[in-house]
Amino acid sequence: MALLFNDLLTTTALRTPDALALTARQQTYSYAALAMAVQRAAQGLLALSIESQTRVAIYLPKQGETVVALFGAAQAGAVFVPINPILKPPQVAHILCDCNARVLITSTDRLGMLATVLNNCGELQHVILIDELPLPSPIGQPHFVVHRWRDFGNSVASQSSRVVDKDMAAILYTSGSTGKPKGVMLSHRNLVVGATSVAQYLDNCASDRLLAVLPLSFDYGLSQLTTAFSVGASVVLLDHLFARDVIAAIASEAITGLAAVPPLWSQLADLPWPERAVSSLRYITNSGGAMPRSVLSKLRGSLPRTRVFLMYGLTEAFRATYLPPEELDRRPDSMGKAIPNVEVLVVRPNGSLCDAEEPGELVQRGSLVALGYWNLPEATAHRFRPPPDHARDIGVNETAVWSGDTVRRDAGGFLYFVARRDETIKTSGYRVSPTEIEEVVLASGYAREAVAFGVPHPILGHAIAVVATPTDARANIENALDYCKQQLPAYMVPAHFEWRTHLPRNANGKYDRALLIAELRGLFGTL
Template sequence: MQADSAAAAPALRYRDEGEDYATLAASIDRAARRLLGCGLGRQERVAVYLDKRPETVHALFGASRAGGVFVPVNPLLKAEQVAHILRDCNVRILVTSADRLSALSPVLAGCPDLHTVLLLGRELSQEPGDAEVGHVRVDAWDVAPEHDGLRRHRVIDTDMAAILYTSGSTGRPKGVVLSHRNMVAGAQSVATYLENRPEDRLLAVLPFSFDYGLSQLTTAFHTGAQTVLLNYLLPRDVIRAVERYGITGLAAVPPLWIQLARLEWPEAARATLRYLTNSGGAMPKETLAALRERLPGTDCYLMYGLTEAFRSTYLPPEELDRRPGSMGRAIPNAEIQVVREDGTPCAPGEPGELVHRGALVAMGYWNDPERTAGRFRPAPGQPSGVPLPEVAVWSGDTVRMDEDGFLYFVGRRDEMIKTSGYRVSPNEVEEAVYATGLVAEAAALGVEHPDLGQAIVLAALPQAPGLSEDDLLNALRPHLPGFMLPAHVGLRTEPLPRNANGKIDRKALAEDFGDLFREGVPA
């Protein structure tokens, strides 16, 4: 669409190179023909295992244009994790680089459905198509398609478009299946409440395997805005990119915002940044306050989402002071319900499970009917005369809704801590810890305890050296009841571990503390 109406408008930028919408459309079309020439069948999966670069975008959207399904693989994943994804959704074609293929070679034998690997940035020593790794044909990405006349497979908006793998709280990552309708509806909804416009320049810092990161592309393309691709090493690189490229929109997760809030922002960066967004966890109040002080001309959007429904709520910037701690209200074209265990609606202020219905609800988990049935269930409150029930996402998150429709997060079902008969939200403990001003990063979690059921354990990175466990607990005592005080504080000298999407890796922390209270070790 943009290639027809705004062909010369800037679409994609990477370092010093750029593509307008006409060039981008031609590159995507060429990628589609390349994949079809490799025998891509209708709705077959194409995995893309690369860092952020133009070819990554071409391959993802080229697979979709060809009538296939794209599977973005986080570039931080290791060989065994990548192999799980390739096996799990029966990937047929993999687009990657030579160095990444070298790391993957030992595990490709366990991926029997994979028949072709297309490599970027390498001159093959053999004739194209002659190289092999085990049973897999290896070819170059940057060659002319052998058959320009190949027709794209016909798909409609309810067909699969992508599979995104989420780390999940336990076990292997699961693939969330998105339709073309899901992706278009999500882009339209986000662009509406962020008021995106063609002159916007969005900085893509999050991985495209993360729905929040992929959204930077889809929202920009829907609006006719420009996306700037960034593979950053340090938080300061993000600020430099905002300044260099005149970025107007920036999306990040709480651990990155915590770091960015501690840095100085030059005037040139402050002058262009129209808005920032947060998802992937609650932004600490102190971090939000610091960002608003450093970026007084920038609107801050706090959002809540889950990969199974892409995005659910947003808090308009003008409500930040009126509704502190709120996760906002339903995004356009979505309905958010708060229900009891029997599916009946909760009263205002009554905690219940968040249920999301509408066009953004995904198609389920790939090849996993059991987990799909547990999360994707009939929407509550449907008219009894409708023969086929509408499916909604039952989030597992406990929230409460005020009389104006604004929601407040209480806790996640699989993260809520049950200690001494009380249910404790890790988020509430973490907010109190950040409020002390003594720590830069914090994560509260429940660890098995012989007497308490679970004990609250806190992992924290001090703001400055010399902080002791007693210092932190003494600072918390005036603000938390006894049952919410951590039974153990693990002070770190390095940042807390991250998962592939940049969020704090609570599973890894739980493993670190798993034996803390066993065999009679006292709290």
Template structure:
């Protein structure tokens, strides 16, 4: 059984060398070839002077070189840092500085955009370019630029292990919707435990073909690789463009597994799916937020042969819960129970367990709990805290992830997401979940996209404001207000509805960014200065 992340690929290459590991632009790459590439890349990184536990950043869209660089870094004993290709140079430079990146793998055009900022990245000594001509910068003389083909060593003999399973494997940066992004440090053990757990409940198998649409900088996106490789399945790489492109790719590549976040599912649910896609897609998964019930219903109608998995996770613990598909009709709003090899607690502020139905904070314990936030002991101490109720006979403290999310657990142990602590709306003395309001907005049939916000108000504390992108033009506000009044108590009905013709802002992982919207509307109820 694999102990280190890259061994997933090497073991598949030993047992099923001709099986397809990756498909990129309709060209398959088998496990033997991928194993050879990561061996070559690992030797190349070591020849560049990469030492054990040093960081390699990969700033690329999804392509063969991206996957090779990630797993080649792991084989070399380094720590890979996947950077969302949508990030701007200033955001990338922050990550390079924050975790002292030594090697950057990127494309020529991206490196040129980064050039003015490279002088502020003193730990960076090598930039590997996967395309374009090799160039040098006079601004940073210590930097070495090399071509990807030059990095790849001709020596593909298997390298000995350069670490153990508790060593750092990856640093994944959160989206940074509040302040600067935080680097979540994951060990090989974390990532392998997560891969085995998710593959178990999804029943992944060797003949699965998984579409990788989400960015690898997102733990949910990266897990499409690890869960596939743990069983020897195939991953089809895709950069997300339009919803219809996803459906077309599912049909063309006979995709069996598709993972996405709620805003993407809302769009995909409105499509007429090709017959080939309806026949091939075995399962789909949702994480990164609550899927509106109307969206789930539409997807199940459009994809009647496909099994839905509703999940909840956080980067600090990879994945926490899933709802068994057999329970969806009984409790479609539930996020399920703990995944295999994890335990989920619901606790009060003092750590005491909540009663059934009582809202509390979700706490995750087990092998998936990350190593903390890179170079940030204060935030690590806030989020990674002693396990509540630990046996007093144990002399060493077990750390768990205190999620910051409010949930409730029913009498049968099923969990229901209420909201993030910092997203909860406090209006007229009530604490209101924005996701509950958004569910009603989507069920109206008028909202293509929706976000509920709490905006500072002189008498209410916060006023509930709904921002929507209408599904149809013209937008019937009075009808939407009436719908909300039928389904929500008065204190939850939005005081104001704001319609936008453009998409709602998203963070780099594709989730609707309530923080940006709240900042835009911060002065909505403030009296103008005299």
């Protein structure tokens, strides 16, 4: 039985060593081969004299070395920090500095991209490059040692520190409404129980083949690995440019399970599905935002024998609810009910339970609740609190996640999303901080004031809009957007940008986001 994150792989490798675990581009790994590669990576990290809970950052696209690095760091007793490969250097530097990463695993090209920002990451001591390309010329004197992946595992290293299931295994960075991305600390128990819980309601088994199209820095994307490995299934990694590439991979690889976010489902729904893809795909899952009814209808028409699971979750607690496929026709707008090993409460501001159909805050209890935010005690104290008194076990020091999301529960116990309390923008499956976008717009030099917010969009869930006041008559929207494109990943670049002579404020003197959202709600049509 797996107790630690890395046990999900090694336990299965002992049970079915020759079974196919991973396909990455042109490489395939059996469970035994993958476990051996992970062991070598762990030995390599230990040879660097890393200590228990040392942060190991991984800045790579989806490939075999990425998976090996994730599990190798955990096996060495370190904490892995996967970084979304589409993030730009300033954002990568923030994560490296914020989590005090001592080790960075990346490629030579990516190291070159980071050359101007790594001097600010004083804790960084080791950079491990997975390729053999010539080193880029460093800017300034590097304070870290560069190693090559091929040399890993050749050194004799000491034993890893003893780790228990309550220890931190990973830090996943997620944007909030108050600025820079926050690091969510996940324990080994969070990751293992999350994998087994999801595998339980998806009925995953060793014959499944999962297509991993989401970033492994995203809890939903990482779950494709953990869920598959927990049952001895195989995973196919795919970095796709077009939606049709996903369908082609499903057909050629005989994929049985696909997880995606609403924007990708919207694209897939408009494409033809060959019979080879239709016949193999046993189930699909959606999270990261609500799937529009029209998209759901098209997908069900194209995939009549495929089970559809609609899910809701927070990075702070992985997964909260799912709607069983047999309930889709009766409750297409429902979030469903709590997944195994989770209790979901709907509470009033005073902590008492809401009645049926009464809106209240979603509070999640159970084994999936994260350890808190890295190095943010105030934010942790606000979001991670004891559950309401009536739900608390006597004598147990328990923490629940108070989501900030307003939901309601019907008489049958099914949940429905009502509203998000904070200002975080949910777009393309990502949670985006409006403050982070505003800071970039202001740094462009073209805007004196700026307000970023989300407005409903039929494909993205929400599109990012910016309303700003120009610095002078020469300020140009096109130039401001070009600057945003240089500084931000594509999903954070504003879809709408406009100048105004002044920005509305509320009675407290704050920018009136609600008024701006109301004014521009229909910008991308009615949903």
